Amino acid sequence: MVFTVYFCFPSVFVNLEDGLDKMGIPVLLHLGVVLVLSPLLLGIIGKTKACLTGRIGAPLLQPYYDIGKLFRKGNVYSTTTTWIFQAAPIVCLAAVLVSSLLMPLGGLKAPIVFWGDILLFAGLYGLARFAMVLAALDTGSSFEGMGASREATFSCLTEVVLFLDFIILSCVSKKIVLSEMVQGNALTSWHLAGPALILMGVSYFLVLLAENARIPVDDPATHLELTMVHEVMVLDHSGWDLAYILYGSAIKLFVLGSLLVNILIPSYHLSPFMQTMMFSGGMFVLSFGIGVVESCMARLRLNRIPQLLIGAFVLALVGVLVVLLKGA
Amino acid sequence: MTFLLYSLAVLTGAVFLMALTARFRRISGNIFLFSLVMASVLGLFSAISVLVSRAPVDYHLNFRMPLGEFFIGLDSLSAFFLLAITVLFFLAGIYGYAYLKDDHKRNLSVHFVFYHLLFISLILVVAAKNAVVFLMAWEMMTISSYFLITFYHEQKSVRDAGYLYLIAAHAGTFCLWVMFLLMGQHAGSLNFDQMSMSAFPDTLTGLLFVLGVIGFGVKAGFIPLHIWLPHAHPAAPSHVSAVLSGVMIKMGIYGLMRLILIIKIFPEWCAVLLLLIGIISGVGGVLYALGQHEIKKLLAYHSIENIGIIALGMGIGLWGQLYHNEFVALIGYAGALLHVFNHAIFKGLLFLSAGSVIRSTHTGEIDRLGGLLKYLPWTGHLFLIGAISICGLPLFNGFVSEWLVFRALFEGMFHFKMNAIVFSGAGIIALALIGGLAAACFTKAFGAIFLGNSRSIDNSHLKENPWEMCAPMAVLAGICVWVGLFPFTMVSFALGAASSIYPIKTSPIAAGTIISPLLMVVVVLLILIMAIAVLTLLKRISMKFLAIEKSLTWGCGYSHPTNRMQYTASSFADSILRIFRTVMGYSVAKGSSHVVEVCEEFIFRPVFQVIKFLSAKLKIIQCGYTQWYLLYIFVFLLFLLIWKMV
Numbered sequence: 001m002v003f004t005v006y007f008c009f010p011s012v013f014v015n016l017e018d019g020l021d022k023m024g025i026p027v028l029l030h031l032g033v034v035l036v037l038s039p040l041l042l043g044i045i046g047k048t049k050a051c052l053t054g055r056i057g058a059p060l061l062q063p064y065y066d067i068g069k070l071f072r073k074g075n076v077y078s079t080t081t082t083w084i085f086q087a088a089p090i091v092c093l094a095a096v097l098v099s100s101l102l103m104p105l106g107g108l109k110a111p112i113v114f115w116g117d118i119l120l121f122a123g124l125y126g127l128a129r130f131a132m133v134l135a136a137l138d139t140g141s142s143f144e145g146m147g148a149s150r151e152a153t154f155s156c157l158t159e160v161v162l163f164l165d166f167i168i169l170s171c172v173s174k175k176i177v178l179s180e181m182v183q184g185n186a187l188t189s190w191h192l193a194g195p196a197l198i199l200m201g202v203s204y205f206l207v208l209l210a211e212n213a214r215i216p217v218d219d220p221a222t223h224l225e226l227t228m229v230h231e232v233m234v235l236d237h238s239g240w241d242l243a244y245i246l247y248g249s250a251i252k253l254f255v256l257g258s259l260l261v262n263i264l265i266p267s268y269h270l271s272p273f274m275q276t277m278m279f280s281g282g283m284f285v286l287s288f289g290i291g292v293v294e295s296c297m298a299r300l301r302l303n304r305i306p307q308l309l310i311g312a313f314v315l316a317l318v319g320v321l322v323v324l325l326k327g328a
Numbered sequence: 329m330t331f332l333l334y335s336l337a338v339l340t341g342a343v344f345l346m347a348l349t350a351r352f353r354r355i356s357g358n359i360f361l362f363s364l365v366m367a368s369v370l371g372l373f374s375a376i377s378v379l380v381s382r383a384p385v386d387y388h389l390n391f392r393m394p395l396g397e398f399f400i401g402l403d404s405l406s407a408f409f410l411l412a413i414t415v416l417f418f419l420a421g422i423y424g425y426a427y428l429k430d431d432h433k434r435n436l437s438v439h440f441v442f443y444h445l446l447f448i449s450l451i452l453v454v455a456a457k458n459a460v461v462f463l464m465a466w467e468m469m470t471i472s473s474y475f476l477i478t479f480y481h482e483q484k485s486v487r488d489a490g491y492l493y494l495i496a497a498h499a500g501t502f503c504l505w506v507m508f509l510l511m512g513q514h515a516g517s518l519n520f521d522q523m524s525m526s527a528f529p530d531t532l533t534g535l536l537f538v539l540g541v542i543g544f545g546v547k548a549g550f551i552p553l554h555i556w557l558p559h560a561h562p563a564a565p566s567h568v569s570a571v572l573s574g575v576m577i578k579m580g581i582y583g584l585m586r587l588i589l590i591i592k593i594f595p596e597w598c599a600v601l602l603l604l605i606g607i608i609s610g611v612g613g614v615l616y617a618l619g620q621h622e623i624k625k626l627l628a629y630h631s632i633e634n635i636g637i638i639a640l641g642m643g644i645g646l647w648g649q650l651y652h653n654e655f656v657a658l659i660g661y662a663g664a665l666l667h668v669f670n671h672a673i674f675k676g677l678l679f680l681s682a683g684s685v686i687r688s689t690h691t692g693e694i695d696r697l698g699g700l701l702k703y704l705p706w707t708g709h710l711f712l713i714g715a716i717s718i719c720g721l722p723l724f725n726g727f728v729s730e731w732l733v734f735r736a737l738f739e740g741m742f743h744f745k746m747n748a749i750v751f752s753g754a755g756i757i758a759l760a761l762i763g764g765l766a767a768a769c770f771t772k773a774f775g776a777i778f779l780g781n782s783r784s785i786d787n788s789h790l791k792e793n794p795w796e797m798c799a800p801m802a803v804l805a806g807i808c809v810w811v812g813l814f815p816f817t818m819v820s821f822a823l824g825a826a827s828s829i830y831p832i833k834t835s836p837i838a839a840g841t842i843i844s845p846l847l848m849v850v851v852v853l854l855i856l857i858m859a860i861a862v863l864t865l866l867k868r869i870s871m872k873f874l875a876i877e878k879s880l881t882w883g884c885g886y887s888h889p890t891n892r893m894q895y896t897a898s899s900f901a902d903s904i905l906r907i908f909r910t911v912m913g914y915s916v917a918k919g920s921s922h923v924v925e926v927c928e929e930f931i932f933r934p935v936f937q938v939i940k941f942l943s944a945k946l947k948i949i950q951c952g953y954t955q956w957y958l959l960y961i962f963v964f965l966l967f968l969l970i971w972k973m974v
Contacts (some may be wrong), residue, residue, distance in 0.1 A: 023851075027855065071870070073874065074874040074875030074876055075871070075874065075877070076876075076878075076879050077876065077877070077878055077879070078878075078880060078881040078882070079878055079881075080780060080880075080881050081881075082701050082702065082779065084701075084779065087864075090860055090863045090864055090867065091860060093859075093863060094859035094860040094863055095856060097859055098852060098855055098856045098859055101852065101855065102852075112848060112851065112852055114844070114845045114849070115841075115845040116731065116734070116735055116845050117845075117848075119731055119734050119735075120731075120849055120852060122760075122763075123721055123722040123727055124722060126721050126722075126763065126767060127716075127721045127722055127723070129767070130716065130767050133771040133775070134771055134774065137771065137774075137775030137776070137779045137780060137895070137900075138775070139780070139881045140699070140779070140780030140781045140881055140894050141882065141883065141884075141889070141894070141895075142893050142894055142895045144895075145775075145780075145894060145899070146899075148771065148895075148900065149895065149899065149900040149901075149902070149903050149904075152764075152768035152771060152772075152900070152904065153903040155764055155768075156764030156765050156767075156768060157764075159760050159761070159763065159764040160757055160760050160764065163756055163757060163760035164757060167741070167753055167756060167757075170738060170741065170742075171741065176735075176738050225884050235884070236881060236882055239874065240867045240870060240871070240874075244867075306907050320753060324746070324749060324753075
């Protein structure tokens with residue numbers, strides 16, 4: 001049957017073989033950049049918070065030391081758990097890592113570009129979340145079950161907002177390809193769809209905070225299990241598993257943040273060097289911004305978080321309406 | 329075609345043989361298995377040959393029936409549904425044979441006879457080329473499935489569920505009779521081919537479409553016509569639930585597609601209606617599923633959700649057809665069709681593994697179970713594959729069909745006018761929400777049943793079910809992975825079937841633009857698998873040099889945790905249901921949560937109460953004297969006579 005398909009659509013297979021030859025090195029380069037740079041964002045956020053609260057704070061490279069330390073530690077596994085508990089951090093890290101392949105990073109073009117890659121992008125995050133929620137339930141601990149339940153709840157809402165933002169972007173750029181959506185005609189579209197893009201930026205920033213467990217949705221430094229969301233899900237993980245999880249969340253912040261930077265800074269017409277500079281500057285400003293938000297806000301009460309996310313939903317919805325009315 | 333006729337002949341022969349040998353368990357069981365394998369293989373051959381050659385085949389029988397002729401045939405659309413039917417019936421049948429083997433109280437051959445009758449009637453429904461044959465097969469399907477549902481008839485709840493199903497199905501069939509008679513009256517023939525050649529006026533097409541949506545929608549389980557479904561599916565034995573949910577409710581979808589194929593041009597609001605039904609059924613189905621505490625009831629509500637996704641694909645396809653946008657129409661229909669097949673596979677898998685859990689533990693209450701993955705490893709891991717598939721996550725088949733539906737909706741946003749853009753956008757949002765909620769629901773179900781520790785059942789004596797039950801599930805899981813990682817064959821089949829609904833030539837370029845992004849998806853997924861392998865390997869190697877300890881789950885300082893302290897499925901779902909509490913009547917009382925079935929309680933129950941009240945008033949004419957009844961007949965004849973004369 002595969003042969004039938006082969007005879008019907010030989011062009012498909014030829015394209016694939018062409019693509020695969022050129023793909024290898026860019027993929028590895030992209031993965032390398034993401035792996036090396038992503039924990040730096042956490043360092044910048046930490047440093048910003050320390051500066052704003054009048055402390056010297058941990059060194060900029062502290063997240064690297066933390067992850068490195070965990071890689072040298074042994075593991076403790078609960079007797080209740082199954083292989084799912086150990087597989088989830090791996091799936092989670094692999095999924096967010098692979099999702100970065102769809103995202104252009106400054107002068108570095110996305111190595112894999114195809115129609116509808118945003119759907120796969122969202123799907124990979126869904127897979128990572130599915131694995132982590134199952135790992136939390138695998139321990140049989142009521143605290144971790146609680147965290148898993150909250151994670152599942154909030155992610156339902158963030159996913160909807162994410163897709164609304166995708167709708168705005170695809171209406172503005174008339175594309176459903178991540179690379180082309182974020183850079184296709186962002187500069188020209190700022191004149192036409194500026195208000196919609198700003199609304200989209202704000203709602204996406206809220207999604208970014210919620211997805212990455214930042215204040216005001218979740219406090220990564222809290223010490224009370226009852227109020228945690230993401231942290232409480234990984235209470236039982238240790239050693240390599242925990243290192244994978246921390247690394248995964250750093251990459252997630254990096255990739256989701258780079259989408260925001262790509263949209264808000266239209267740099268596609270510049271030279272690759274300038275693009276990279278603009279992109280790095282944007283990422284720095286973004287992590288500084290997150291640090292500022294974290295320094296001057298407290299964590300919201302848990303039952304307020306759905307309201308915050310529904311607020312983001314409404315903002316994005318208004319953005320869609322603006323785009324549609326302009327377009328019509 | 330001859331293959332299909334042989335297959336029907338084998339099944340019919342087996343029905344008679346099993347009826348004759350009903351007393352001899354062994355013999356009738358063997359006849360069942362043998363005929364099932366034969367018929368499925370023959371049916372599969374005929375479906376695949378039509379799908380590959382794309383040449384429809386017909387068969388006339390020289391046998392006059394009232395109102396028409398016995399006329400059956402297979403085109404790509406029928407063949408696609410036939411594929412799903414044969415695969416699922418074959419695997420669920422083998423499972424069912426093993427599932428019921430230890431049940432010595434009941435006469436199993438009767439059950440097997442009705443199973444075969446349902447198989448025959450489903451084949452006839454998709455193969456019928458004449459409205460009378462179609463309706464007869466439809467009726468046979470309803471009745472044989474009623475007897476399958478009421479297998480455990482000594483329980484009152486099962487009898488009630490069966491009765492509700494029978495009423496709902498016949499109310500739907502009534503609409504179908506009206507619809508087909510109207511169509512036949514206008515076209516001058518009850519053969520589908522002749523019908524599709526005549527042009528229907530605008531006013532009539534709207535009416536026909538509404539009748540079709542009600543008649544077929546009852547079977548498919550569109551909200552608010554779904555109320556029979558969550559009662560009937562849990563009542564039936566698991567392999568029957570798998571077949572009912574996997575393929576029988578899809579006959580409603582098949583009917584609607586056949587209706588669209590015949591009439592072709594509808595008013596625009598029909599597409600709006602389908603999209604709205606899709607959104608409401610999809611989101612409503614998964615929300616109700618979250619509120620369920622019984623595994624099979626939860627799965628039954630998920631069938632409604634998936635029917636909603638299929639309706640979304642069909643709605644956008646119909647809209648594309650009305651705007652003469654062949655590309656959108658093709659992808660929309662292909663997405664809907666592929667989801668029909670995928671849902672048959674993963675829902676079949678989930679129902680079979682749920683049945684395996686129930687057979688081992690004798691309960692389906694999610695909050696009593698826990699930790700079964702260690703005791704039922706096959707069932708558990710296969711359930712996990714089904715769960716990931718149904719959530720539409722990458723690596724498995726659900727992602728592929730939802731991807732197609734998403735694509736059709738996004739393309740709709742670009743190519744259509746304002747109103748269509750709004751509804752496509754709403755469809756995208758609904759599909760995203762469905763994805764998130766489904767993931768929450770299946771992490772809840774899998775986590776509570778298979779992970780953690782048992783909450784109130786003693787797991788220690790449990791053992792895995794026999795291989796005859798695990799093998800069919802493993803095959804279904806294999807199909808999930810196959811379609812998820814190598815989607816080309818099934819997508820091209822679905823495209824072929826879709827192009828038979830809206831007759832256009834699928835140009836190789838159009839098909840290439842649909843399939844080549846999917847190929848890139850596969851490339852990314854292969855990179856994902858490689859990444860997982862590398863990370864696993866790194867961890868494995870380093871683990872050799874590091875200390876690994878075993879200990880209890882950390883209780884945050886509490887030193888004597890018990891199993892009853894674990895988070896339950898109800899509390900897991902609570903935080904989501906609270907957000908939607910006003911829409912679905914969610915309440916927590918005395919430590920247990922409850923969801924009100926709004927359509928059942930506030931629409932159908934009052935209506936039926938009024939009907940009951942009125943029919944009680946009619947009792948006065950029923951006095952019990954034969955003379956009176958003769959008088960009624962006489963009066964009625966007189967009335968008819970006068971009617972004729974005037």
